[in-house]
Amino acid sequence: MSAEIRTARASDIDALVALENAVFDSDRISRRSFRQLIERETAETLVAEKDGCLAGYAMVLFRKGIGVARLYSFAIGPGFAGMGLGRLLLERVERVSYDHGRMMLRLEVREDNARAISLYEQNGYRRIGREADYYEDGMAALRFEKTLRGDVPVGTRVPFYEQTCDFTCGPCCLMMAMANFDRSFVPDPIREIRLWREATTVFMMSGTGGCEPFGLGVAAYENGLSAELFVSFYGALFLQSVRSEEKRRVMELAQVDFRTRAEQYGIPVHYRSFSIDDVRAALAAGKLVVVLISGYLMFGKKVPHWVLAIGDDGTHILMHDPWIEDERRETMSDAANVPVPYDIFMQMAQFGRDGLRAAIILGKPDAP
Numbered sequence: 001m002s003a004e005i006r007t008a009r010a011s012d013i014d015a016l017v018a019l020e021n022a023v024f025d026s027d028r029i030s031r032r033s034f035r036q037l038i039e040r041e042t043a044e045t046l047v048a049e050k051d052g053c054l055a056g057y058a059m060v061l062f063r064k065g066i067g068v069a070r071l072y073s074f075a076i077g078p079g080f081a082g083m084g085l086g087r088l089l090l091e092r093v094e095r096v097s098y099d100h101g102r103m104m105l106r107l108e109v110r111e112d113n114a115r116a117i118s119l120y121e122q123n124g125y126r127r128i129g130r131e132a133d134y135y136e137d138g139m140a141a142l143r144f145e146k147t148l149r150g151d152v153p154v155g156t157r158v159p160f161y162e163q164t165c166d167f168t169c170g171p172c173c174l175m176m177a178m179a180n181f182d183r184s185f186v187p188d189p190i191r192e193i194r195l196w197r198e199a200t201t202v203f204m205m206s207g208t209g210g211c212e213p214f215g216l217g218v219a220a221y222e223n224g225l226s227a228e229l230f231v232s233f234y235g236a237l238f239l240q241s242v243r244s245e246e247k248r249r250v251m252e253l254a255q256v257d258f259r260t261r262a263e264q265y266g267i268p269v270h271y272r273s274f275s276i277d278d279v280r281a282a283l284a285a286g287k288l289v290v291v292l293i294s295g296y297l298m299f300g301k302k303v304p305h306w307v308l309a310i311g312d313d314g315t316h317i318l319m320h321d322p323w324i325e326d327e328r329r330e331t332m333s334d335a336a337n338v339p340v341p342y343d344i345f346m347q348m349a350q351f352g353r354d355g356l357r358a359a360i361i362l363g364k365p366d367a368p
């Protein structure tokens with residue numbers, strides 16, 4: 001099948017309008033909108049040409065300041081359906097979005113559009129939601145998304161480990177680092193829980209106690225790694241939404257203990273926000289960096305979450321995210337060695353109203 005995929009031009013508009021009318025019965029893009037969207041800097045329209053005819057198009061939107069691209073419209077003309085053009089165009093949209101510095105592609109599709117849904121599912125899109133009464137005729141929309149990875153492979157030198165509890169992200173990052181620096185170490189759920197018990201403040205926010213940076217730094221040190229901390233402000237962490245006095249007291253005491261031990265062990269602590277250059281320098285020196293992020297961009301929830309920065313390709317930080325969300329049908333390819341553009345990485349790497357930035361640089365133990 002020979003088809004050319006290229007960026008749309010103003011001279012394509014007649015053919016685009018004809019295709020739109022042939023394919024869609026409602027929610028059509030008007031001539032005027034096609035013109036505006038083709039000219040818009042924050043949108044890209046691709047057309048598929050076959051034997052000199054415009055066989056299909058796809059339009060993707062790049063809203064400023066977010067890491068997500070949105071497939072706004074996508075159609076293959078009736079005479080060209082079922083030839084693989086849809087798949088080809090979709091792959092090109094993913095590539096263009098990745099090259100635009102996006103880490104996710106999202107789309108909506110009519111719930112009764114089995115054909116498009118099967119194309120998306122076969123191409124690794126996961127269903128993330130449903131919106132009733134979305135289209136003009138009242139039909140519901142299904143929302144799908146895919147993590148974009150360009151040519152970055154899933155496998156790396158740094159072993160990946162999926163967390164088995166929803167509060168053990170930090171300890172799982174530690175285990176991946178331990179397995180990286182000591183090839184005989186094999187992460188398992190028993191060690192996951194043990195490390196969590198070593199690093200947790202017992203309570204956190206509203207749910208089960210996660211881990212804060214000092215606890216992770218101390219646990220890393222006690223388990224044979226070197227640790228260096230960045231914390232953007234001094235004081236007790238993660239207390240904003242903890243209402244119970246008793247929980248606050250326990251968390252504060254646990255944090256005082258971790259800080260004191262970090263000092264005793266001589267773990268360097270920088271009380272400032274880390275920069276992308278700090279992370280890059282650590283990676284260049286062969287270290288790994290556990291970074292606090294907000295789960296918002298990754299899975300739409302404003303929860304604190306730890307991921308492991310494992311590499312740097314000159315434009316992206318490569319990251320192992322121990323959380324694979326089964327409900328969203330994620331697989332390892334959504335979570336292992338994920339390329340995150342620098343600006344999105346820094347946007348993700350802060351938590352809460354105060355914009356807390358925290359990271360733990362891990363390495364082999366310093367020579368005595």
Ligand SMILES: CC(C)(COP(=O)(O)OP(=O)(O)OC[C@H]1O[C@@H](n2cnc3c(N)ncnc32)[C@H](O)[C@@H]1OP(=O)(O)O)[C@@H](O)C(=O)NCCC(=O)NCCS
Pocket residue numbers: 023073074075076077080081082083084085086087088108109110113114115116118119122
């Ligand atoms: C959805 C659409 C873009 C697919 O384009 P296409 O070029 O026909 O798709 P391809 O030939 O690349 O086929 C890719 C996959 O689509 C699905 N598909 C294709 N023809 C199908 C059919 N007749 N019935 C069910 N699924 C079909 C299959 O999963 C196929 O993969 P396979 O060939 O490995 O089984 C096209 O049908 C279309 O334009 N539909 C109307 C507009 C639309 O629905 N747009 C999407 C809005 S979100």
